[in-house]
Amino acid sequence: MTNEQYQEKIKLLKKWAHAYYVEDNPIASDEEYDRLYHEVLDYETENPADVAEDSPTKRVGGIVRDEFSKAKHIKRMWSMEDVFDRNEVVEWLERVEKNIGECEYFCEPKFDGASMNLLYEDGKLVRAITRGDGVVGEEVTDNVRTIRSVPLSIDYKGLIEIRGEVVIRKDDFEQINEERLEAGESLFANPRNAAAGSLRQLDSSITAKRRLVFYPWGLGENTLEHRKLSEKMDYVYTLGFLEPPFAQDCKGIDEIEAFYRMLIEKRDEIPMMMDGMVLKVDEVAKQEELGYTVKFPKWMCAYKFPAVEKVTQINAITLQVGRTGVVTPVAEIEPVNIEGAMVSRATLHNFDEIERKDIHIGDSVIIIRSGDVIPKIIKVLEERRDGSEMIVTRPTVCPTCNSELLDEGTLIKCQNLHCPDRVINSIIHFARKGCMNIDGLGSKIVELLVKEGIIKDILDLYFIKYEDLEHLEGFKEKRINNLIGAIQATKGVPLYRLLNAMGIEHIGEVASKALALEFGLDIVDATFDTVVALDGIGEEMANSLLEFMRVNHDFVLQLFETIEPTVEEKVEAEENPFKSKTVVLTGSMSVSRGIIKEMLEKLGAKVSGSVSKKTDYVVYGEDAGSKLTKAESLGVKTLTEDEMRQML
Missing domain, CATH: 2.40.50.140 (Nucleic acid-binding proteins)
Structure with missing residues (x-):
């Protein structure tokens, strides 16, 4: 076979696969496909240097990773605002049309799967990234290459991010669970979990067997010049992507509601799990005019199906x-x-x-x-x-460790930090972002370390040695050194972060800062009267803290000794307009809100996340949302960022 013949056979294979997987209209028998597939595979085996990047043989996977790396989206992947009934949709429409006037809306099903961002450059799939936090996700390109409905190459040479949902069809989901049952493996709870779990397989050949499907629903970075989003998506479908079974342009609530009701009626017929309908302003210029809140685009929402x-x-x-x-x-x-x-x-x-x-x-x-x-x-x-x-009777002892339970009425708690059921979850919380932020110590790794007896509590993390990990599957030299290094790098963190990471009931980051500043390392011996005297600390919080320190007194001292947290000295703020004031921040500012929050707290202000009658100031930036509206309705003083800085 010549290289020219090989390229022609690849082209034919891709045509047959597209008809089968995307158009659901087979134009070749399974026997014909398999015969041609093996002819291509035989050529590639003999000529490895000539293997085409978009060859269908690459769909079988086989690449095994140690772990997934992080990757940044070019444009942020946003969450959506949820609405649950006709009245809430009407309110949403009124907010939209108050700003941009009457417009058309692009409506389509909301599939229940795992969000994915595909980056194509010069016509080739170069990266696939999970949604993550919307800015950074996990790079799972090797796994996504195995999904038959994802083109490995497209007839578009520019840089383009195509966003969509990776799903498993309901009948495939049932078959996968039957296979797992026969193999003695745990069952997936639902198709969404199965899709997400399949994408995060370190061995891409496992992903290839899971029958995943990709449905595009939007775009990130792109230079397409179409006036409407629906027109852009029509173009995307011509590149070889699956088109949703239903989509419609709607004007006004009656047309939107009629399409929504039709989707509910078709719910059982559609092979993918749906949990609602997505409603978007169709005209791209009007989307840009509406903009974004801190969390959501103002031009789209999810109209959820009834429970x-x-x-x-x-x-x-x-x-x-x-x-x-x-x-x-x-x-x-x-x-x-x-x-x-x-x-x-x-x-x-x-x-x-x-x-x-x-x-x-x-x-x-x-x-x-x-x-x-x-x-x-x-x-x-x-x-x-x-x-x-x-x-049903209320328990008096912990079902796991038999320690006496603290009954607070609504909450019943085991305060023993060494309770086996607490250990894994407490370590996961300890390591997460916002607490100790230990990179590489995810939930699966924690479960493995506890199962292997390498750690039994959060303190043991700091005594892990290289030889403790080298026998574990998937742990190579670089990974082991990175993990140990990340753990040791948390020594000397501010005390409030350590307190927050301990997972004390009712004690979050704000309370941890106040307690660390007031008591320092003497927090273990604080009294009820001194704790409850702090602004923002109520009796329930005080009781929870003191009971935690009583049960875990010596263990907390060991943590302090090992981690050596930095204790910030309490400095009385000089007189200024924000001292002892409650401030709420909203919208985008010249620097991150975290920096402004830290500045105001050093001035003696209490920075809150919600607006109430007790709020003294709401400081707002661009794209300020509902907090600004609520402040104005309550008569709370509002300030732009510039006005705030002028006051200082």
Whole structure:
């Protein structure tokens, strides 16, 4: 076979695959496809230097990574504002049209999967990045190359980011779970979890077997000149991408509502899981005119589908111990299928709710589940009781470590930091961003380290040695050194970050800063009166802190000795207009709001996240959202960033 013949056969293979996977209209038999595929593969085996970048043989995966690297989106991937009924949609439309006048809206299904950003350059797929925090995600290009509905090359030479949802069709999801059941593996909870889990496989050949599908829904960086988003998406579909089964341009609430109702009716017919409809201003210039809030584009929202209700029976009540020691009751229910997901558990939140709803073991109940929301019990069918039901009693000892529980009424807590159920979650919390920020110490690694007996609490992290990790699968020299280095680099962090990382119930970052500044390392011996005297610290917070320090007194001292946190000296702020004032920040400013927050706190201000009548000032920048509106309605003094700086 010549190279020219090889290129022609690749072109034919791609044509057949596109007809099968994208158009759902096969134009060749499986036997013909397999025969041609192996002819191409044989040529590539003999001529490895000539293998085409977009060869269909690259779809099988086989690349194994140690870990995923981080990658930055060229343009931010935003979240969407949720609306839940016709009235909320009307309010959203009124806000939009108040600013840009009457307009057309582009409506399409909201598939329930994992968001993905594909970057093409010079017609080639060069990078695939998960949504992450919207700015930075995980680079999963090797895995995405195995998805048949993602073109490896497109007929467009510019730089373009194509955003969409990676999903698993409902029938494929059921088949995957059947295969996992036969293999003795744990089952995926729903198609969305299966899609997300498949994308994060370190071995891309596993991803290739998962039958993932990619549906584009938007664009990031691009130079397309179409006036409307719907026109841009029509062009994207011509590049070889899947088109959603339904999409429509709508004007006004009646047309929007009619399309929404049609999608609900078609819900069971559409092979992918849907949890709502996406509503977007279609004209690109008007999108740019509307702009963004801190969290969402002002020109799009998700009109969520109604929650699905099912009747089932409570077979048992089990107890879960969270990272802060809170004991949460969970209803083990008779398994019931809700939108393709087999649900066997429902949250009960706390024992007060059990008592308020008069829930018994053995009760028939109505449960609801909406989109990502964990199923919950909304009603007990008391008329179905036959006398065999059992009353649920409040626990007095921890179900895991048998320590005496602290019963605060609404919350029941295990305060033992060495409780096995607390250990993994407390270490995950300790390492996360905003706490100790230990890069590379994700939840899977924590679970592995605890399972292998390498660590049993957060203190053990600081005594991990190279030889403790070198026998673990996937841990090579660079990865081990990076992890140990990241852990050791947290020594000397500000005390408030360490307090926040301990996961003390009711004590967050703001409270941790106040406590660290007031008590320093003497926080372990603080008294109720001195703690509750601090501004913003209530009795419940004080009791939680003191009980935590009582139970873990010596352990906390060991942490202080090992980590040697930096203790900030308390300096009384000089008189200024913001001293002892409550300030709220909103909108985009000349520097990050974190820098302005730190500056105001040094001036003696309390920076809050929400506006109330007690707020003294709301300082706002560009694209300020609902906080500014609320401040104006409450008569709270508002300041631009420049006005704030002039006051200083």
